[in-house]
Amino acid sequence: MRLTCSIAVALVLLSGAARAEKDTLTIDLVADAATLDPQIQWDSESASVYRNIFDNLVTRDQSGKIVPQVATAWHYANDTTVVFDIRSDIKFQDGTKLTPDDVVFSVKRVTDPAFKSPQLSQFDQIVGAEVSGPSQVTLHTKTPYPVLLAQLTKLSVIPQATVQKLGDTAFNQHPLGSGPYKLRDWSRGVQITLDAQDGYWRGKPPFKTVIFRPVTDVSTRVADLRAGRADIVRGLGPDQAASLKTEKGLQLLGVPTERVAYIFINPQSGPTKDVRVRRAIAMAIDRDTIISALQQGYGKPVNEVLSPADFGYDPTIEPYPFDPDAARKLVKEAGAEGAELTFLTAPAYDRRLNEAVQQMLGDVGLKVSITMLDLPTYLKRRQGTPEEAGSISQGRWSCSCQDADGVIWPLFHTGSIWSKYSNPKFDAAVDSARATLDEKQRLADYHTAFEILREDVPAIGLFQDFAIYGARPQLKWTPTADEAFFVMDMHWQE
C-alpha cells in the first residue's frame, strides 16, 4: 500500500516537473469579495482580490519598510505638506497613461464624504491634494501626521477618466487599474477570474490566470486543498494548521502579523470598575497555555496591547505574570468574589478562547457569563455606553498601518467609540505622538502611554496573531505582517 502510494506520488511529481509552467492559480477565499472598487470595502477578502488589480501610491517591502510604487520618491515640504514624484511610465489596463491627475482624483474621491467610503477614516487627515508639477502631487494634512505614508500604502490609484465615464456602480462591477492583473469575470458568489496584464511595468505576472473562489466553511477549504482543487487557501485556524502539518504534499504558510489579540476589560462599569479586579484578571489569564495549547504555537506573547510588528511597540513594558494565587487575593481584597462578569462576544471571535478565559477567571473566583450576539448587535453594544459594553470581551486588532496610533488611540482615547476609558495623561501622550513627525519623541510618548495602560489595565494584550495559509508545496511565497495578498509576490516552482 505504502509502496503504491509513493509510486503514485512520484508519478505526480514527474508529470508536474514535465509541465513547463503553471498557468492558473486557484485561491480559496473565506467569503466573496464585497466590492472590487478599491475605495469602498476594506475587508480582507475584498482587498486580497482588488489589490491585485490596482497599484498603490507607496507599498511595503518584505521587511515592512515603506518603499516606492506609483510614487518614486517623496519629501516633506513642511510638517503638513508632502510632495510625491509620480512615475510616468505606468499604463492602465485600457492603455491610457497613469497621470498625477489620477492620483489626485483617487485621493479626493476616497476622502469625499459624499462618496460614503467605509475607508474614509483612514484617509481623513488629508485635507488637500493637488497636481504641483508635470509628474508631481502634493498632499496636505490637517496637522503633522506621522502615519500618512503607512495609510497611503492602501491608496489604490484609480483611472479618473474611466471612473467618470462608467460611474461608481459600473466601475465597481468592471474595475480597471494599473496593476498586474485585470478582471476577466466576476461571477458573484461563484468565482472571480483575473488575467495577467501584458507588459505590466513591474515585470511579468507569475500566473496567466488567477481564480478566487469564496468557500465559507473552513473544513471545506481544507478539503479543497487536500483534493488539489485549490492551490492556496486563506483563513486557516491554528487547529486546522496543526492537523495539516503532518500531511504530505501540502505546506503551511504562517506569519506573525500586525494583528494583536487582546482582552478588553471595562474600567467604567460593573465589577471591573475596581482596578484590583482588572489586575486580577490580567494575572488570572495563562497566556502561555493559550498560545501553546489553543494557538498551537501560532502566536507570540506580547507585553502590551500592540503587535511587535507595529511602530511604537515597547519591549521594556513588564507584562503581568500568570499568578492565580495573587489574582485570587486581589479579588478577595476588592470584595468581588463571585462577582458576575458579562463576556460580550460574537460568532466571528474564537469560541475556544472565550471558554478558556471563562474558566481561568472562574478559577480565581470571578463568575463569567458569555453573551453571544450577532456581529452588528455586538458592535452596537461594544461601541455604546460603558454600561452596555459588558465587563470583558476579546478582540483581534489591526489598523493595517503598523503603527501604535492606529491601535491604542481608537481603543483607549477618551471619547473614541471603542474606549470605555478616560485618562488625561494617556490622552496627552497619544495626542502628542500623533502630532509630531519626530520618531524619537513618538517612541517616548508611547512608552509613557503603555506605562499608564499597564497601571490602569483597561485591556491586556494576549499575543501577536498569526495569519495562516495552506498551500501546495510548489507555491513559493513569503506572507507579510500586514496580511497583504499580492499574487505578484508569489511564484510556482516544480
Place this chain on the structure above:
Amino acid sequence: MLRHLGSRLAQAAIASFGVLTIVFFVMRLSGDPTLLLVPEGASREQIAELRHELGFDRPLIVQYGAYLGDLLRLDLGESLVQRAPVATIVGHRIPYTLELAGGALIAALGIGLPAGVAMAVWRGGLIERGLAAIVLAGQSLPTFWSGILLILLFGVLLGWLPTSGADSLASLVMPSVALGALTMSTFARMTRIAVLDELQRDYVTAARARGLSLAATIARHVARNAAIPVVTVAALEIGNLLAGAVIVETVFAWPGIGQLAIQSIQARDFLVVQAIVLFVSLTYIGMNLLADLAYVAIDPRIRLAA
C-alpha cells in the same frame, strides 16, 4: 375555477406583502449596517455622518414609504455593502438555487418514492424496517456533519466528485443528495401511507382478481392516486429547498440564495434580504397554485371550485 384561482392569488399577494412588511420592520429593529461599514478606528462623528448619508436616521415609516415607492416602480434598490443593484446580486444566484432545489427534489423523489412503495408492499417485514432506517438516516444526521463526511469520502479520498463550488454537473451531485436527504424520508413515508390506503381499496382487489400483477396494478392505478399527497408535500417543501438550504450551501460552497440571505442578514444588507424574501414567498405561492392545478391533471374527478 378561474374565480377560485383569482381569489387564491389575491390572498397570496396579501400574504406576501405581509411577509415583506414584517421582515422590513424586524430587520430595522435589529440595527443598521453603518457600524459594519466603517473601519475599526472611525469616530462617533464619522459614524453619525455615514448613517445620515445612508438615510438610516430617517423615521422608520419614511424609510418604509420610500421602499414601497421604489418597489412599485419595480426598483429593488442598490446593496449598501456590495454597492451593486440588488436585482443583479440576487438574480445571479437564482439559477444556482433552482439547480440545487431541482437536484434535491430529483434525489429525494428518486430514492423516496420507490422506497415508499416498497415499504407499503412489503409491509411489516424486515425489508420495511431496513428501508425505514435507511431513509430516516438521511433525516437524522445533521447536514453540517454528513456533508463534510461526503466531501472527505467522495472528494478527497476517492476523488470522484469536486470538493466544492458550482462549475459542473458533477459538483451538483453531493449538495443535491445532502439537501434531498432531508425531504427524502418525508416522501417515502407519504408514499407508503398513500399506497397502503390505495392497496386495500376495492378496485385494487378487483384488478388483482383479474390477474393483474402487483407491479402492474401499482403502476397503472395506485401511482396516480398516491401522487396527490406527494405533490402536496413537494409544493410545501419548496420554500425550504429554495432558501432553507443555508447549511448545505455553506458546507459545499454553493452560491445559492440561502447563504446570501444569511450573510445579508448578518451584514444588515436590508434590501438584499427583502428581495430574497419576496422571491421565496412568491415562488412558494406560485408552486402551491401549480400543485392545485396538478391535482386536476392527475385526477379529473377533483374540481377546483369545490
Place this chain on the structure above:
Amino acid sequence: MTGRLTAFTWVILGLLAAFAFMAIAAPLVAPYDPLRQSLLLRLRPPGTVTRAGSFLLGTDDLGRDLLSRIIFGARASFEVAMLSVSVSLVVGTALGLCAGWFRGWTAILIMRLVDTMLSIPAILLAVLTVAVLGPSFLNLILVLGLTRWPRYTRVAYASTLQVASLPYIRAAEMAGAGPARILGRHVLPNIAGPLMVVATTEFGLMILFEAGLSFLGLGIQPPTPSWGSIMSAGREYVARAWWMTVFPGLCLFVVVLCINLSGDWLRDRLDPRSRAR
C-alpha cells in the same frame, strides 16, 4: 409495523427510555463535570487514561470529558425539543381548532397566516429573530416554537372539520355547551392522535434544528453542551478527532430514528383503518 408491541417496538421504547433516564439523571451518571477544561489534555482519543482521570470517549477541543458532555448534552437537546414542541403544539392546535370550528373568515385568516409562515424557511426566520433578540435558551425555544406551529394548525384544522360534523358534537352544541367546552372536551380528544404523530416527528426534527443553529452559532450557547453544539464544534476536527462528532452523532441518530419509528408505530396504532386490519 403492526399495532402490537413487538420485540422490535420494545427495543425502540427501551432505548428511548434509557436516553431519557440519562438526560434526567445526568449529574448522577456523568463521570466528570462537563464544563471542566484541561487545555493540556485537548483532543485526546477515546480510552485515554491520565492522572487527571480516564476519558472513556476521549476529550474535546478544550480538554473536557466527552462522555460527560454527551450525557449533559442529552439534557439540553431534550429540553429544547420538548419545550419547543410544546409551544408549537399548543399554539398550532389552538389556532387549528378555532379555524376548524368557526370556519369562514376566521379560517381564511388563520390558514393564510399558516401559508405566510410556511412560505418563509424556518431557518431564515430563526436567524432573523435571533439577530433581533440575541441567542439565549428562552429565545431559542420561542424561535423554534413560533416557527413550527403551522404544521400542527394544518392537521388540527383538517381533523376538526371532520370531527365537527359528527352527530354527538352537534348534540352537545344543541345542549347549549359553549365552543370552548366543546372544543376542549369533545373535539380535542378526538384529534389528539394525528397531532401526537406530528409532535413525535417534530421532536426529532427540533433536536436536529438546534444542531443546525449551533452550526450557525445561534443554538445553545457555550459552554453548555448540547449534542448539536458538541458536533458543530467537533466538525472542524473530523479528520483529527473523529470521536468529537461520531459519538454525539450516533446518539442523535439513534434517538431521532427511534422517535420516528415510534411515531410510525403510534400512527398505525391510532389510525382506525389500520387498527381494523
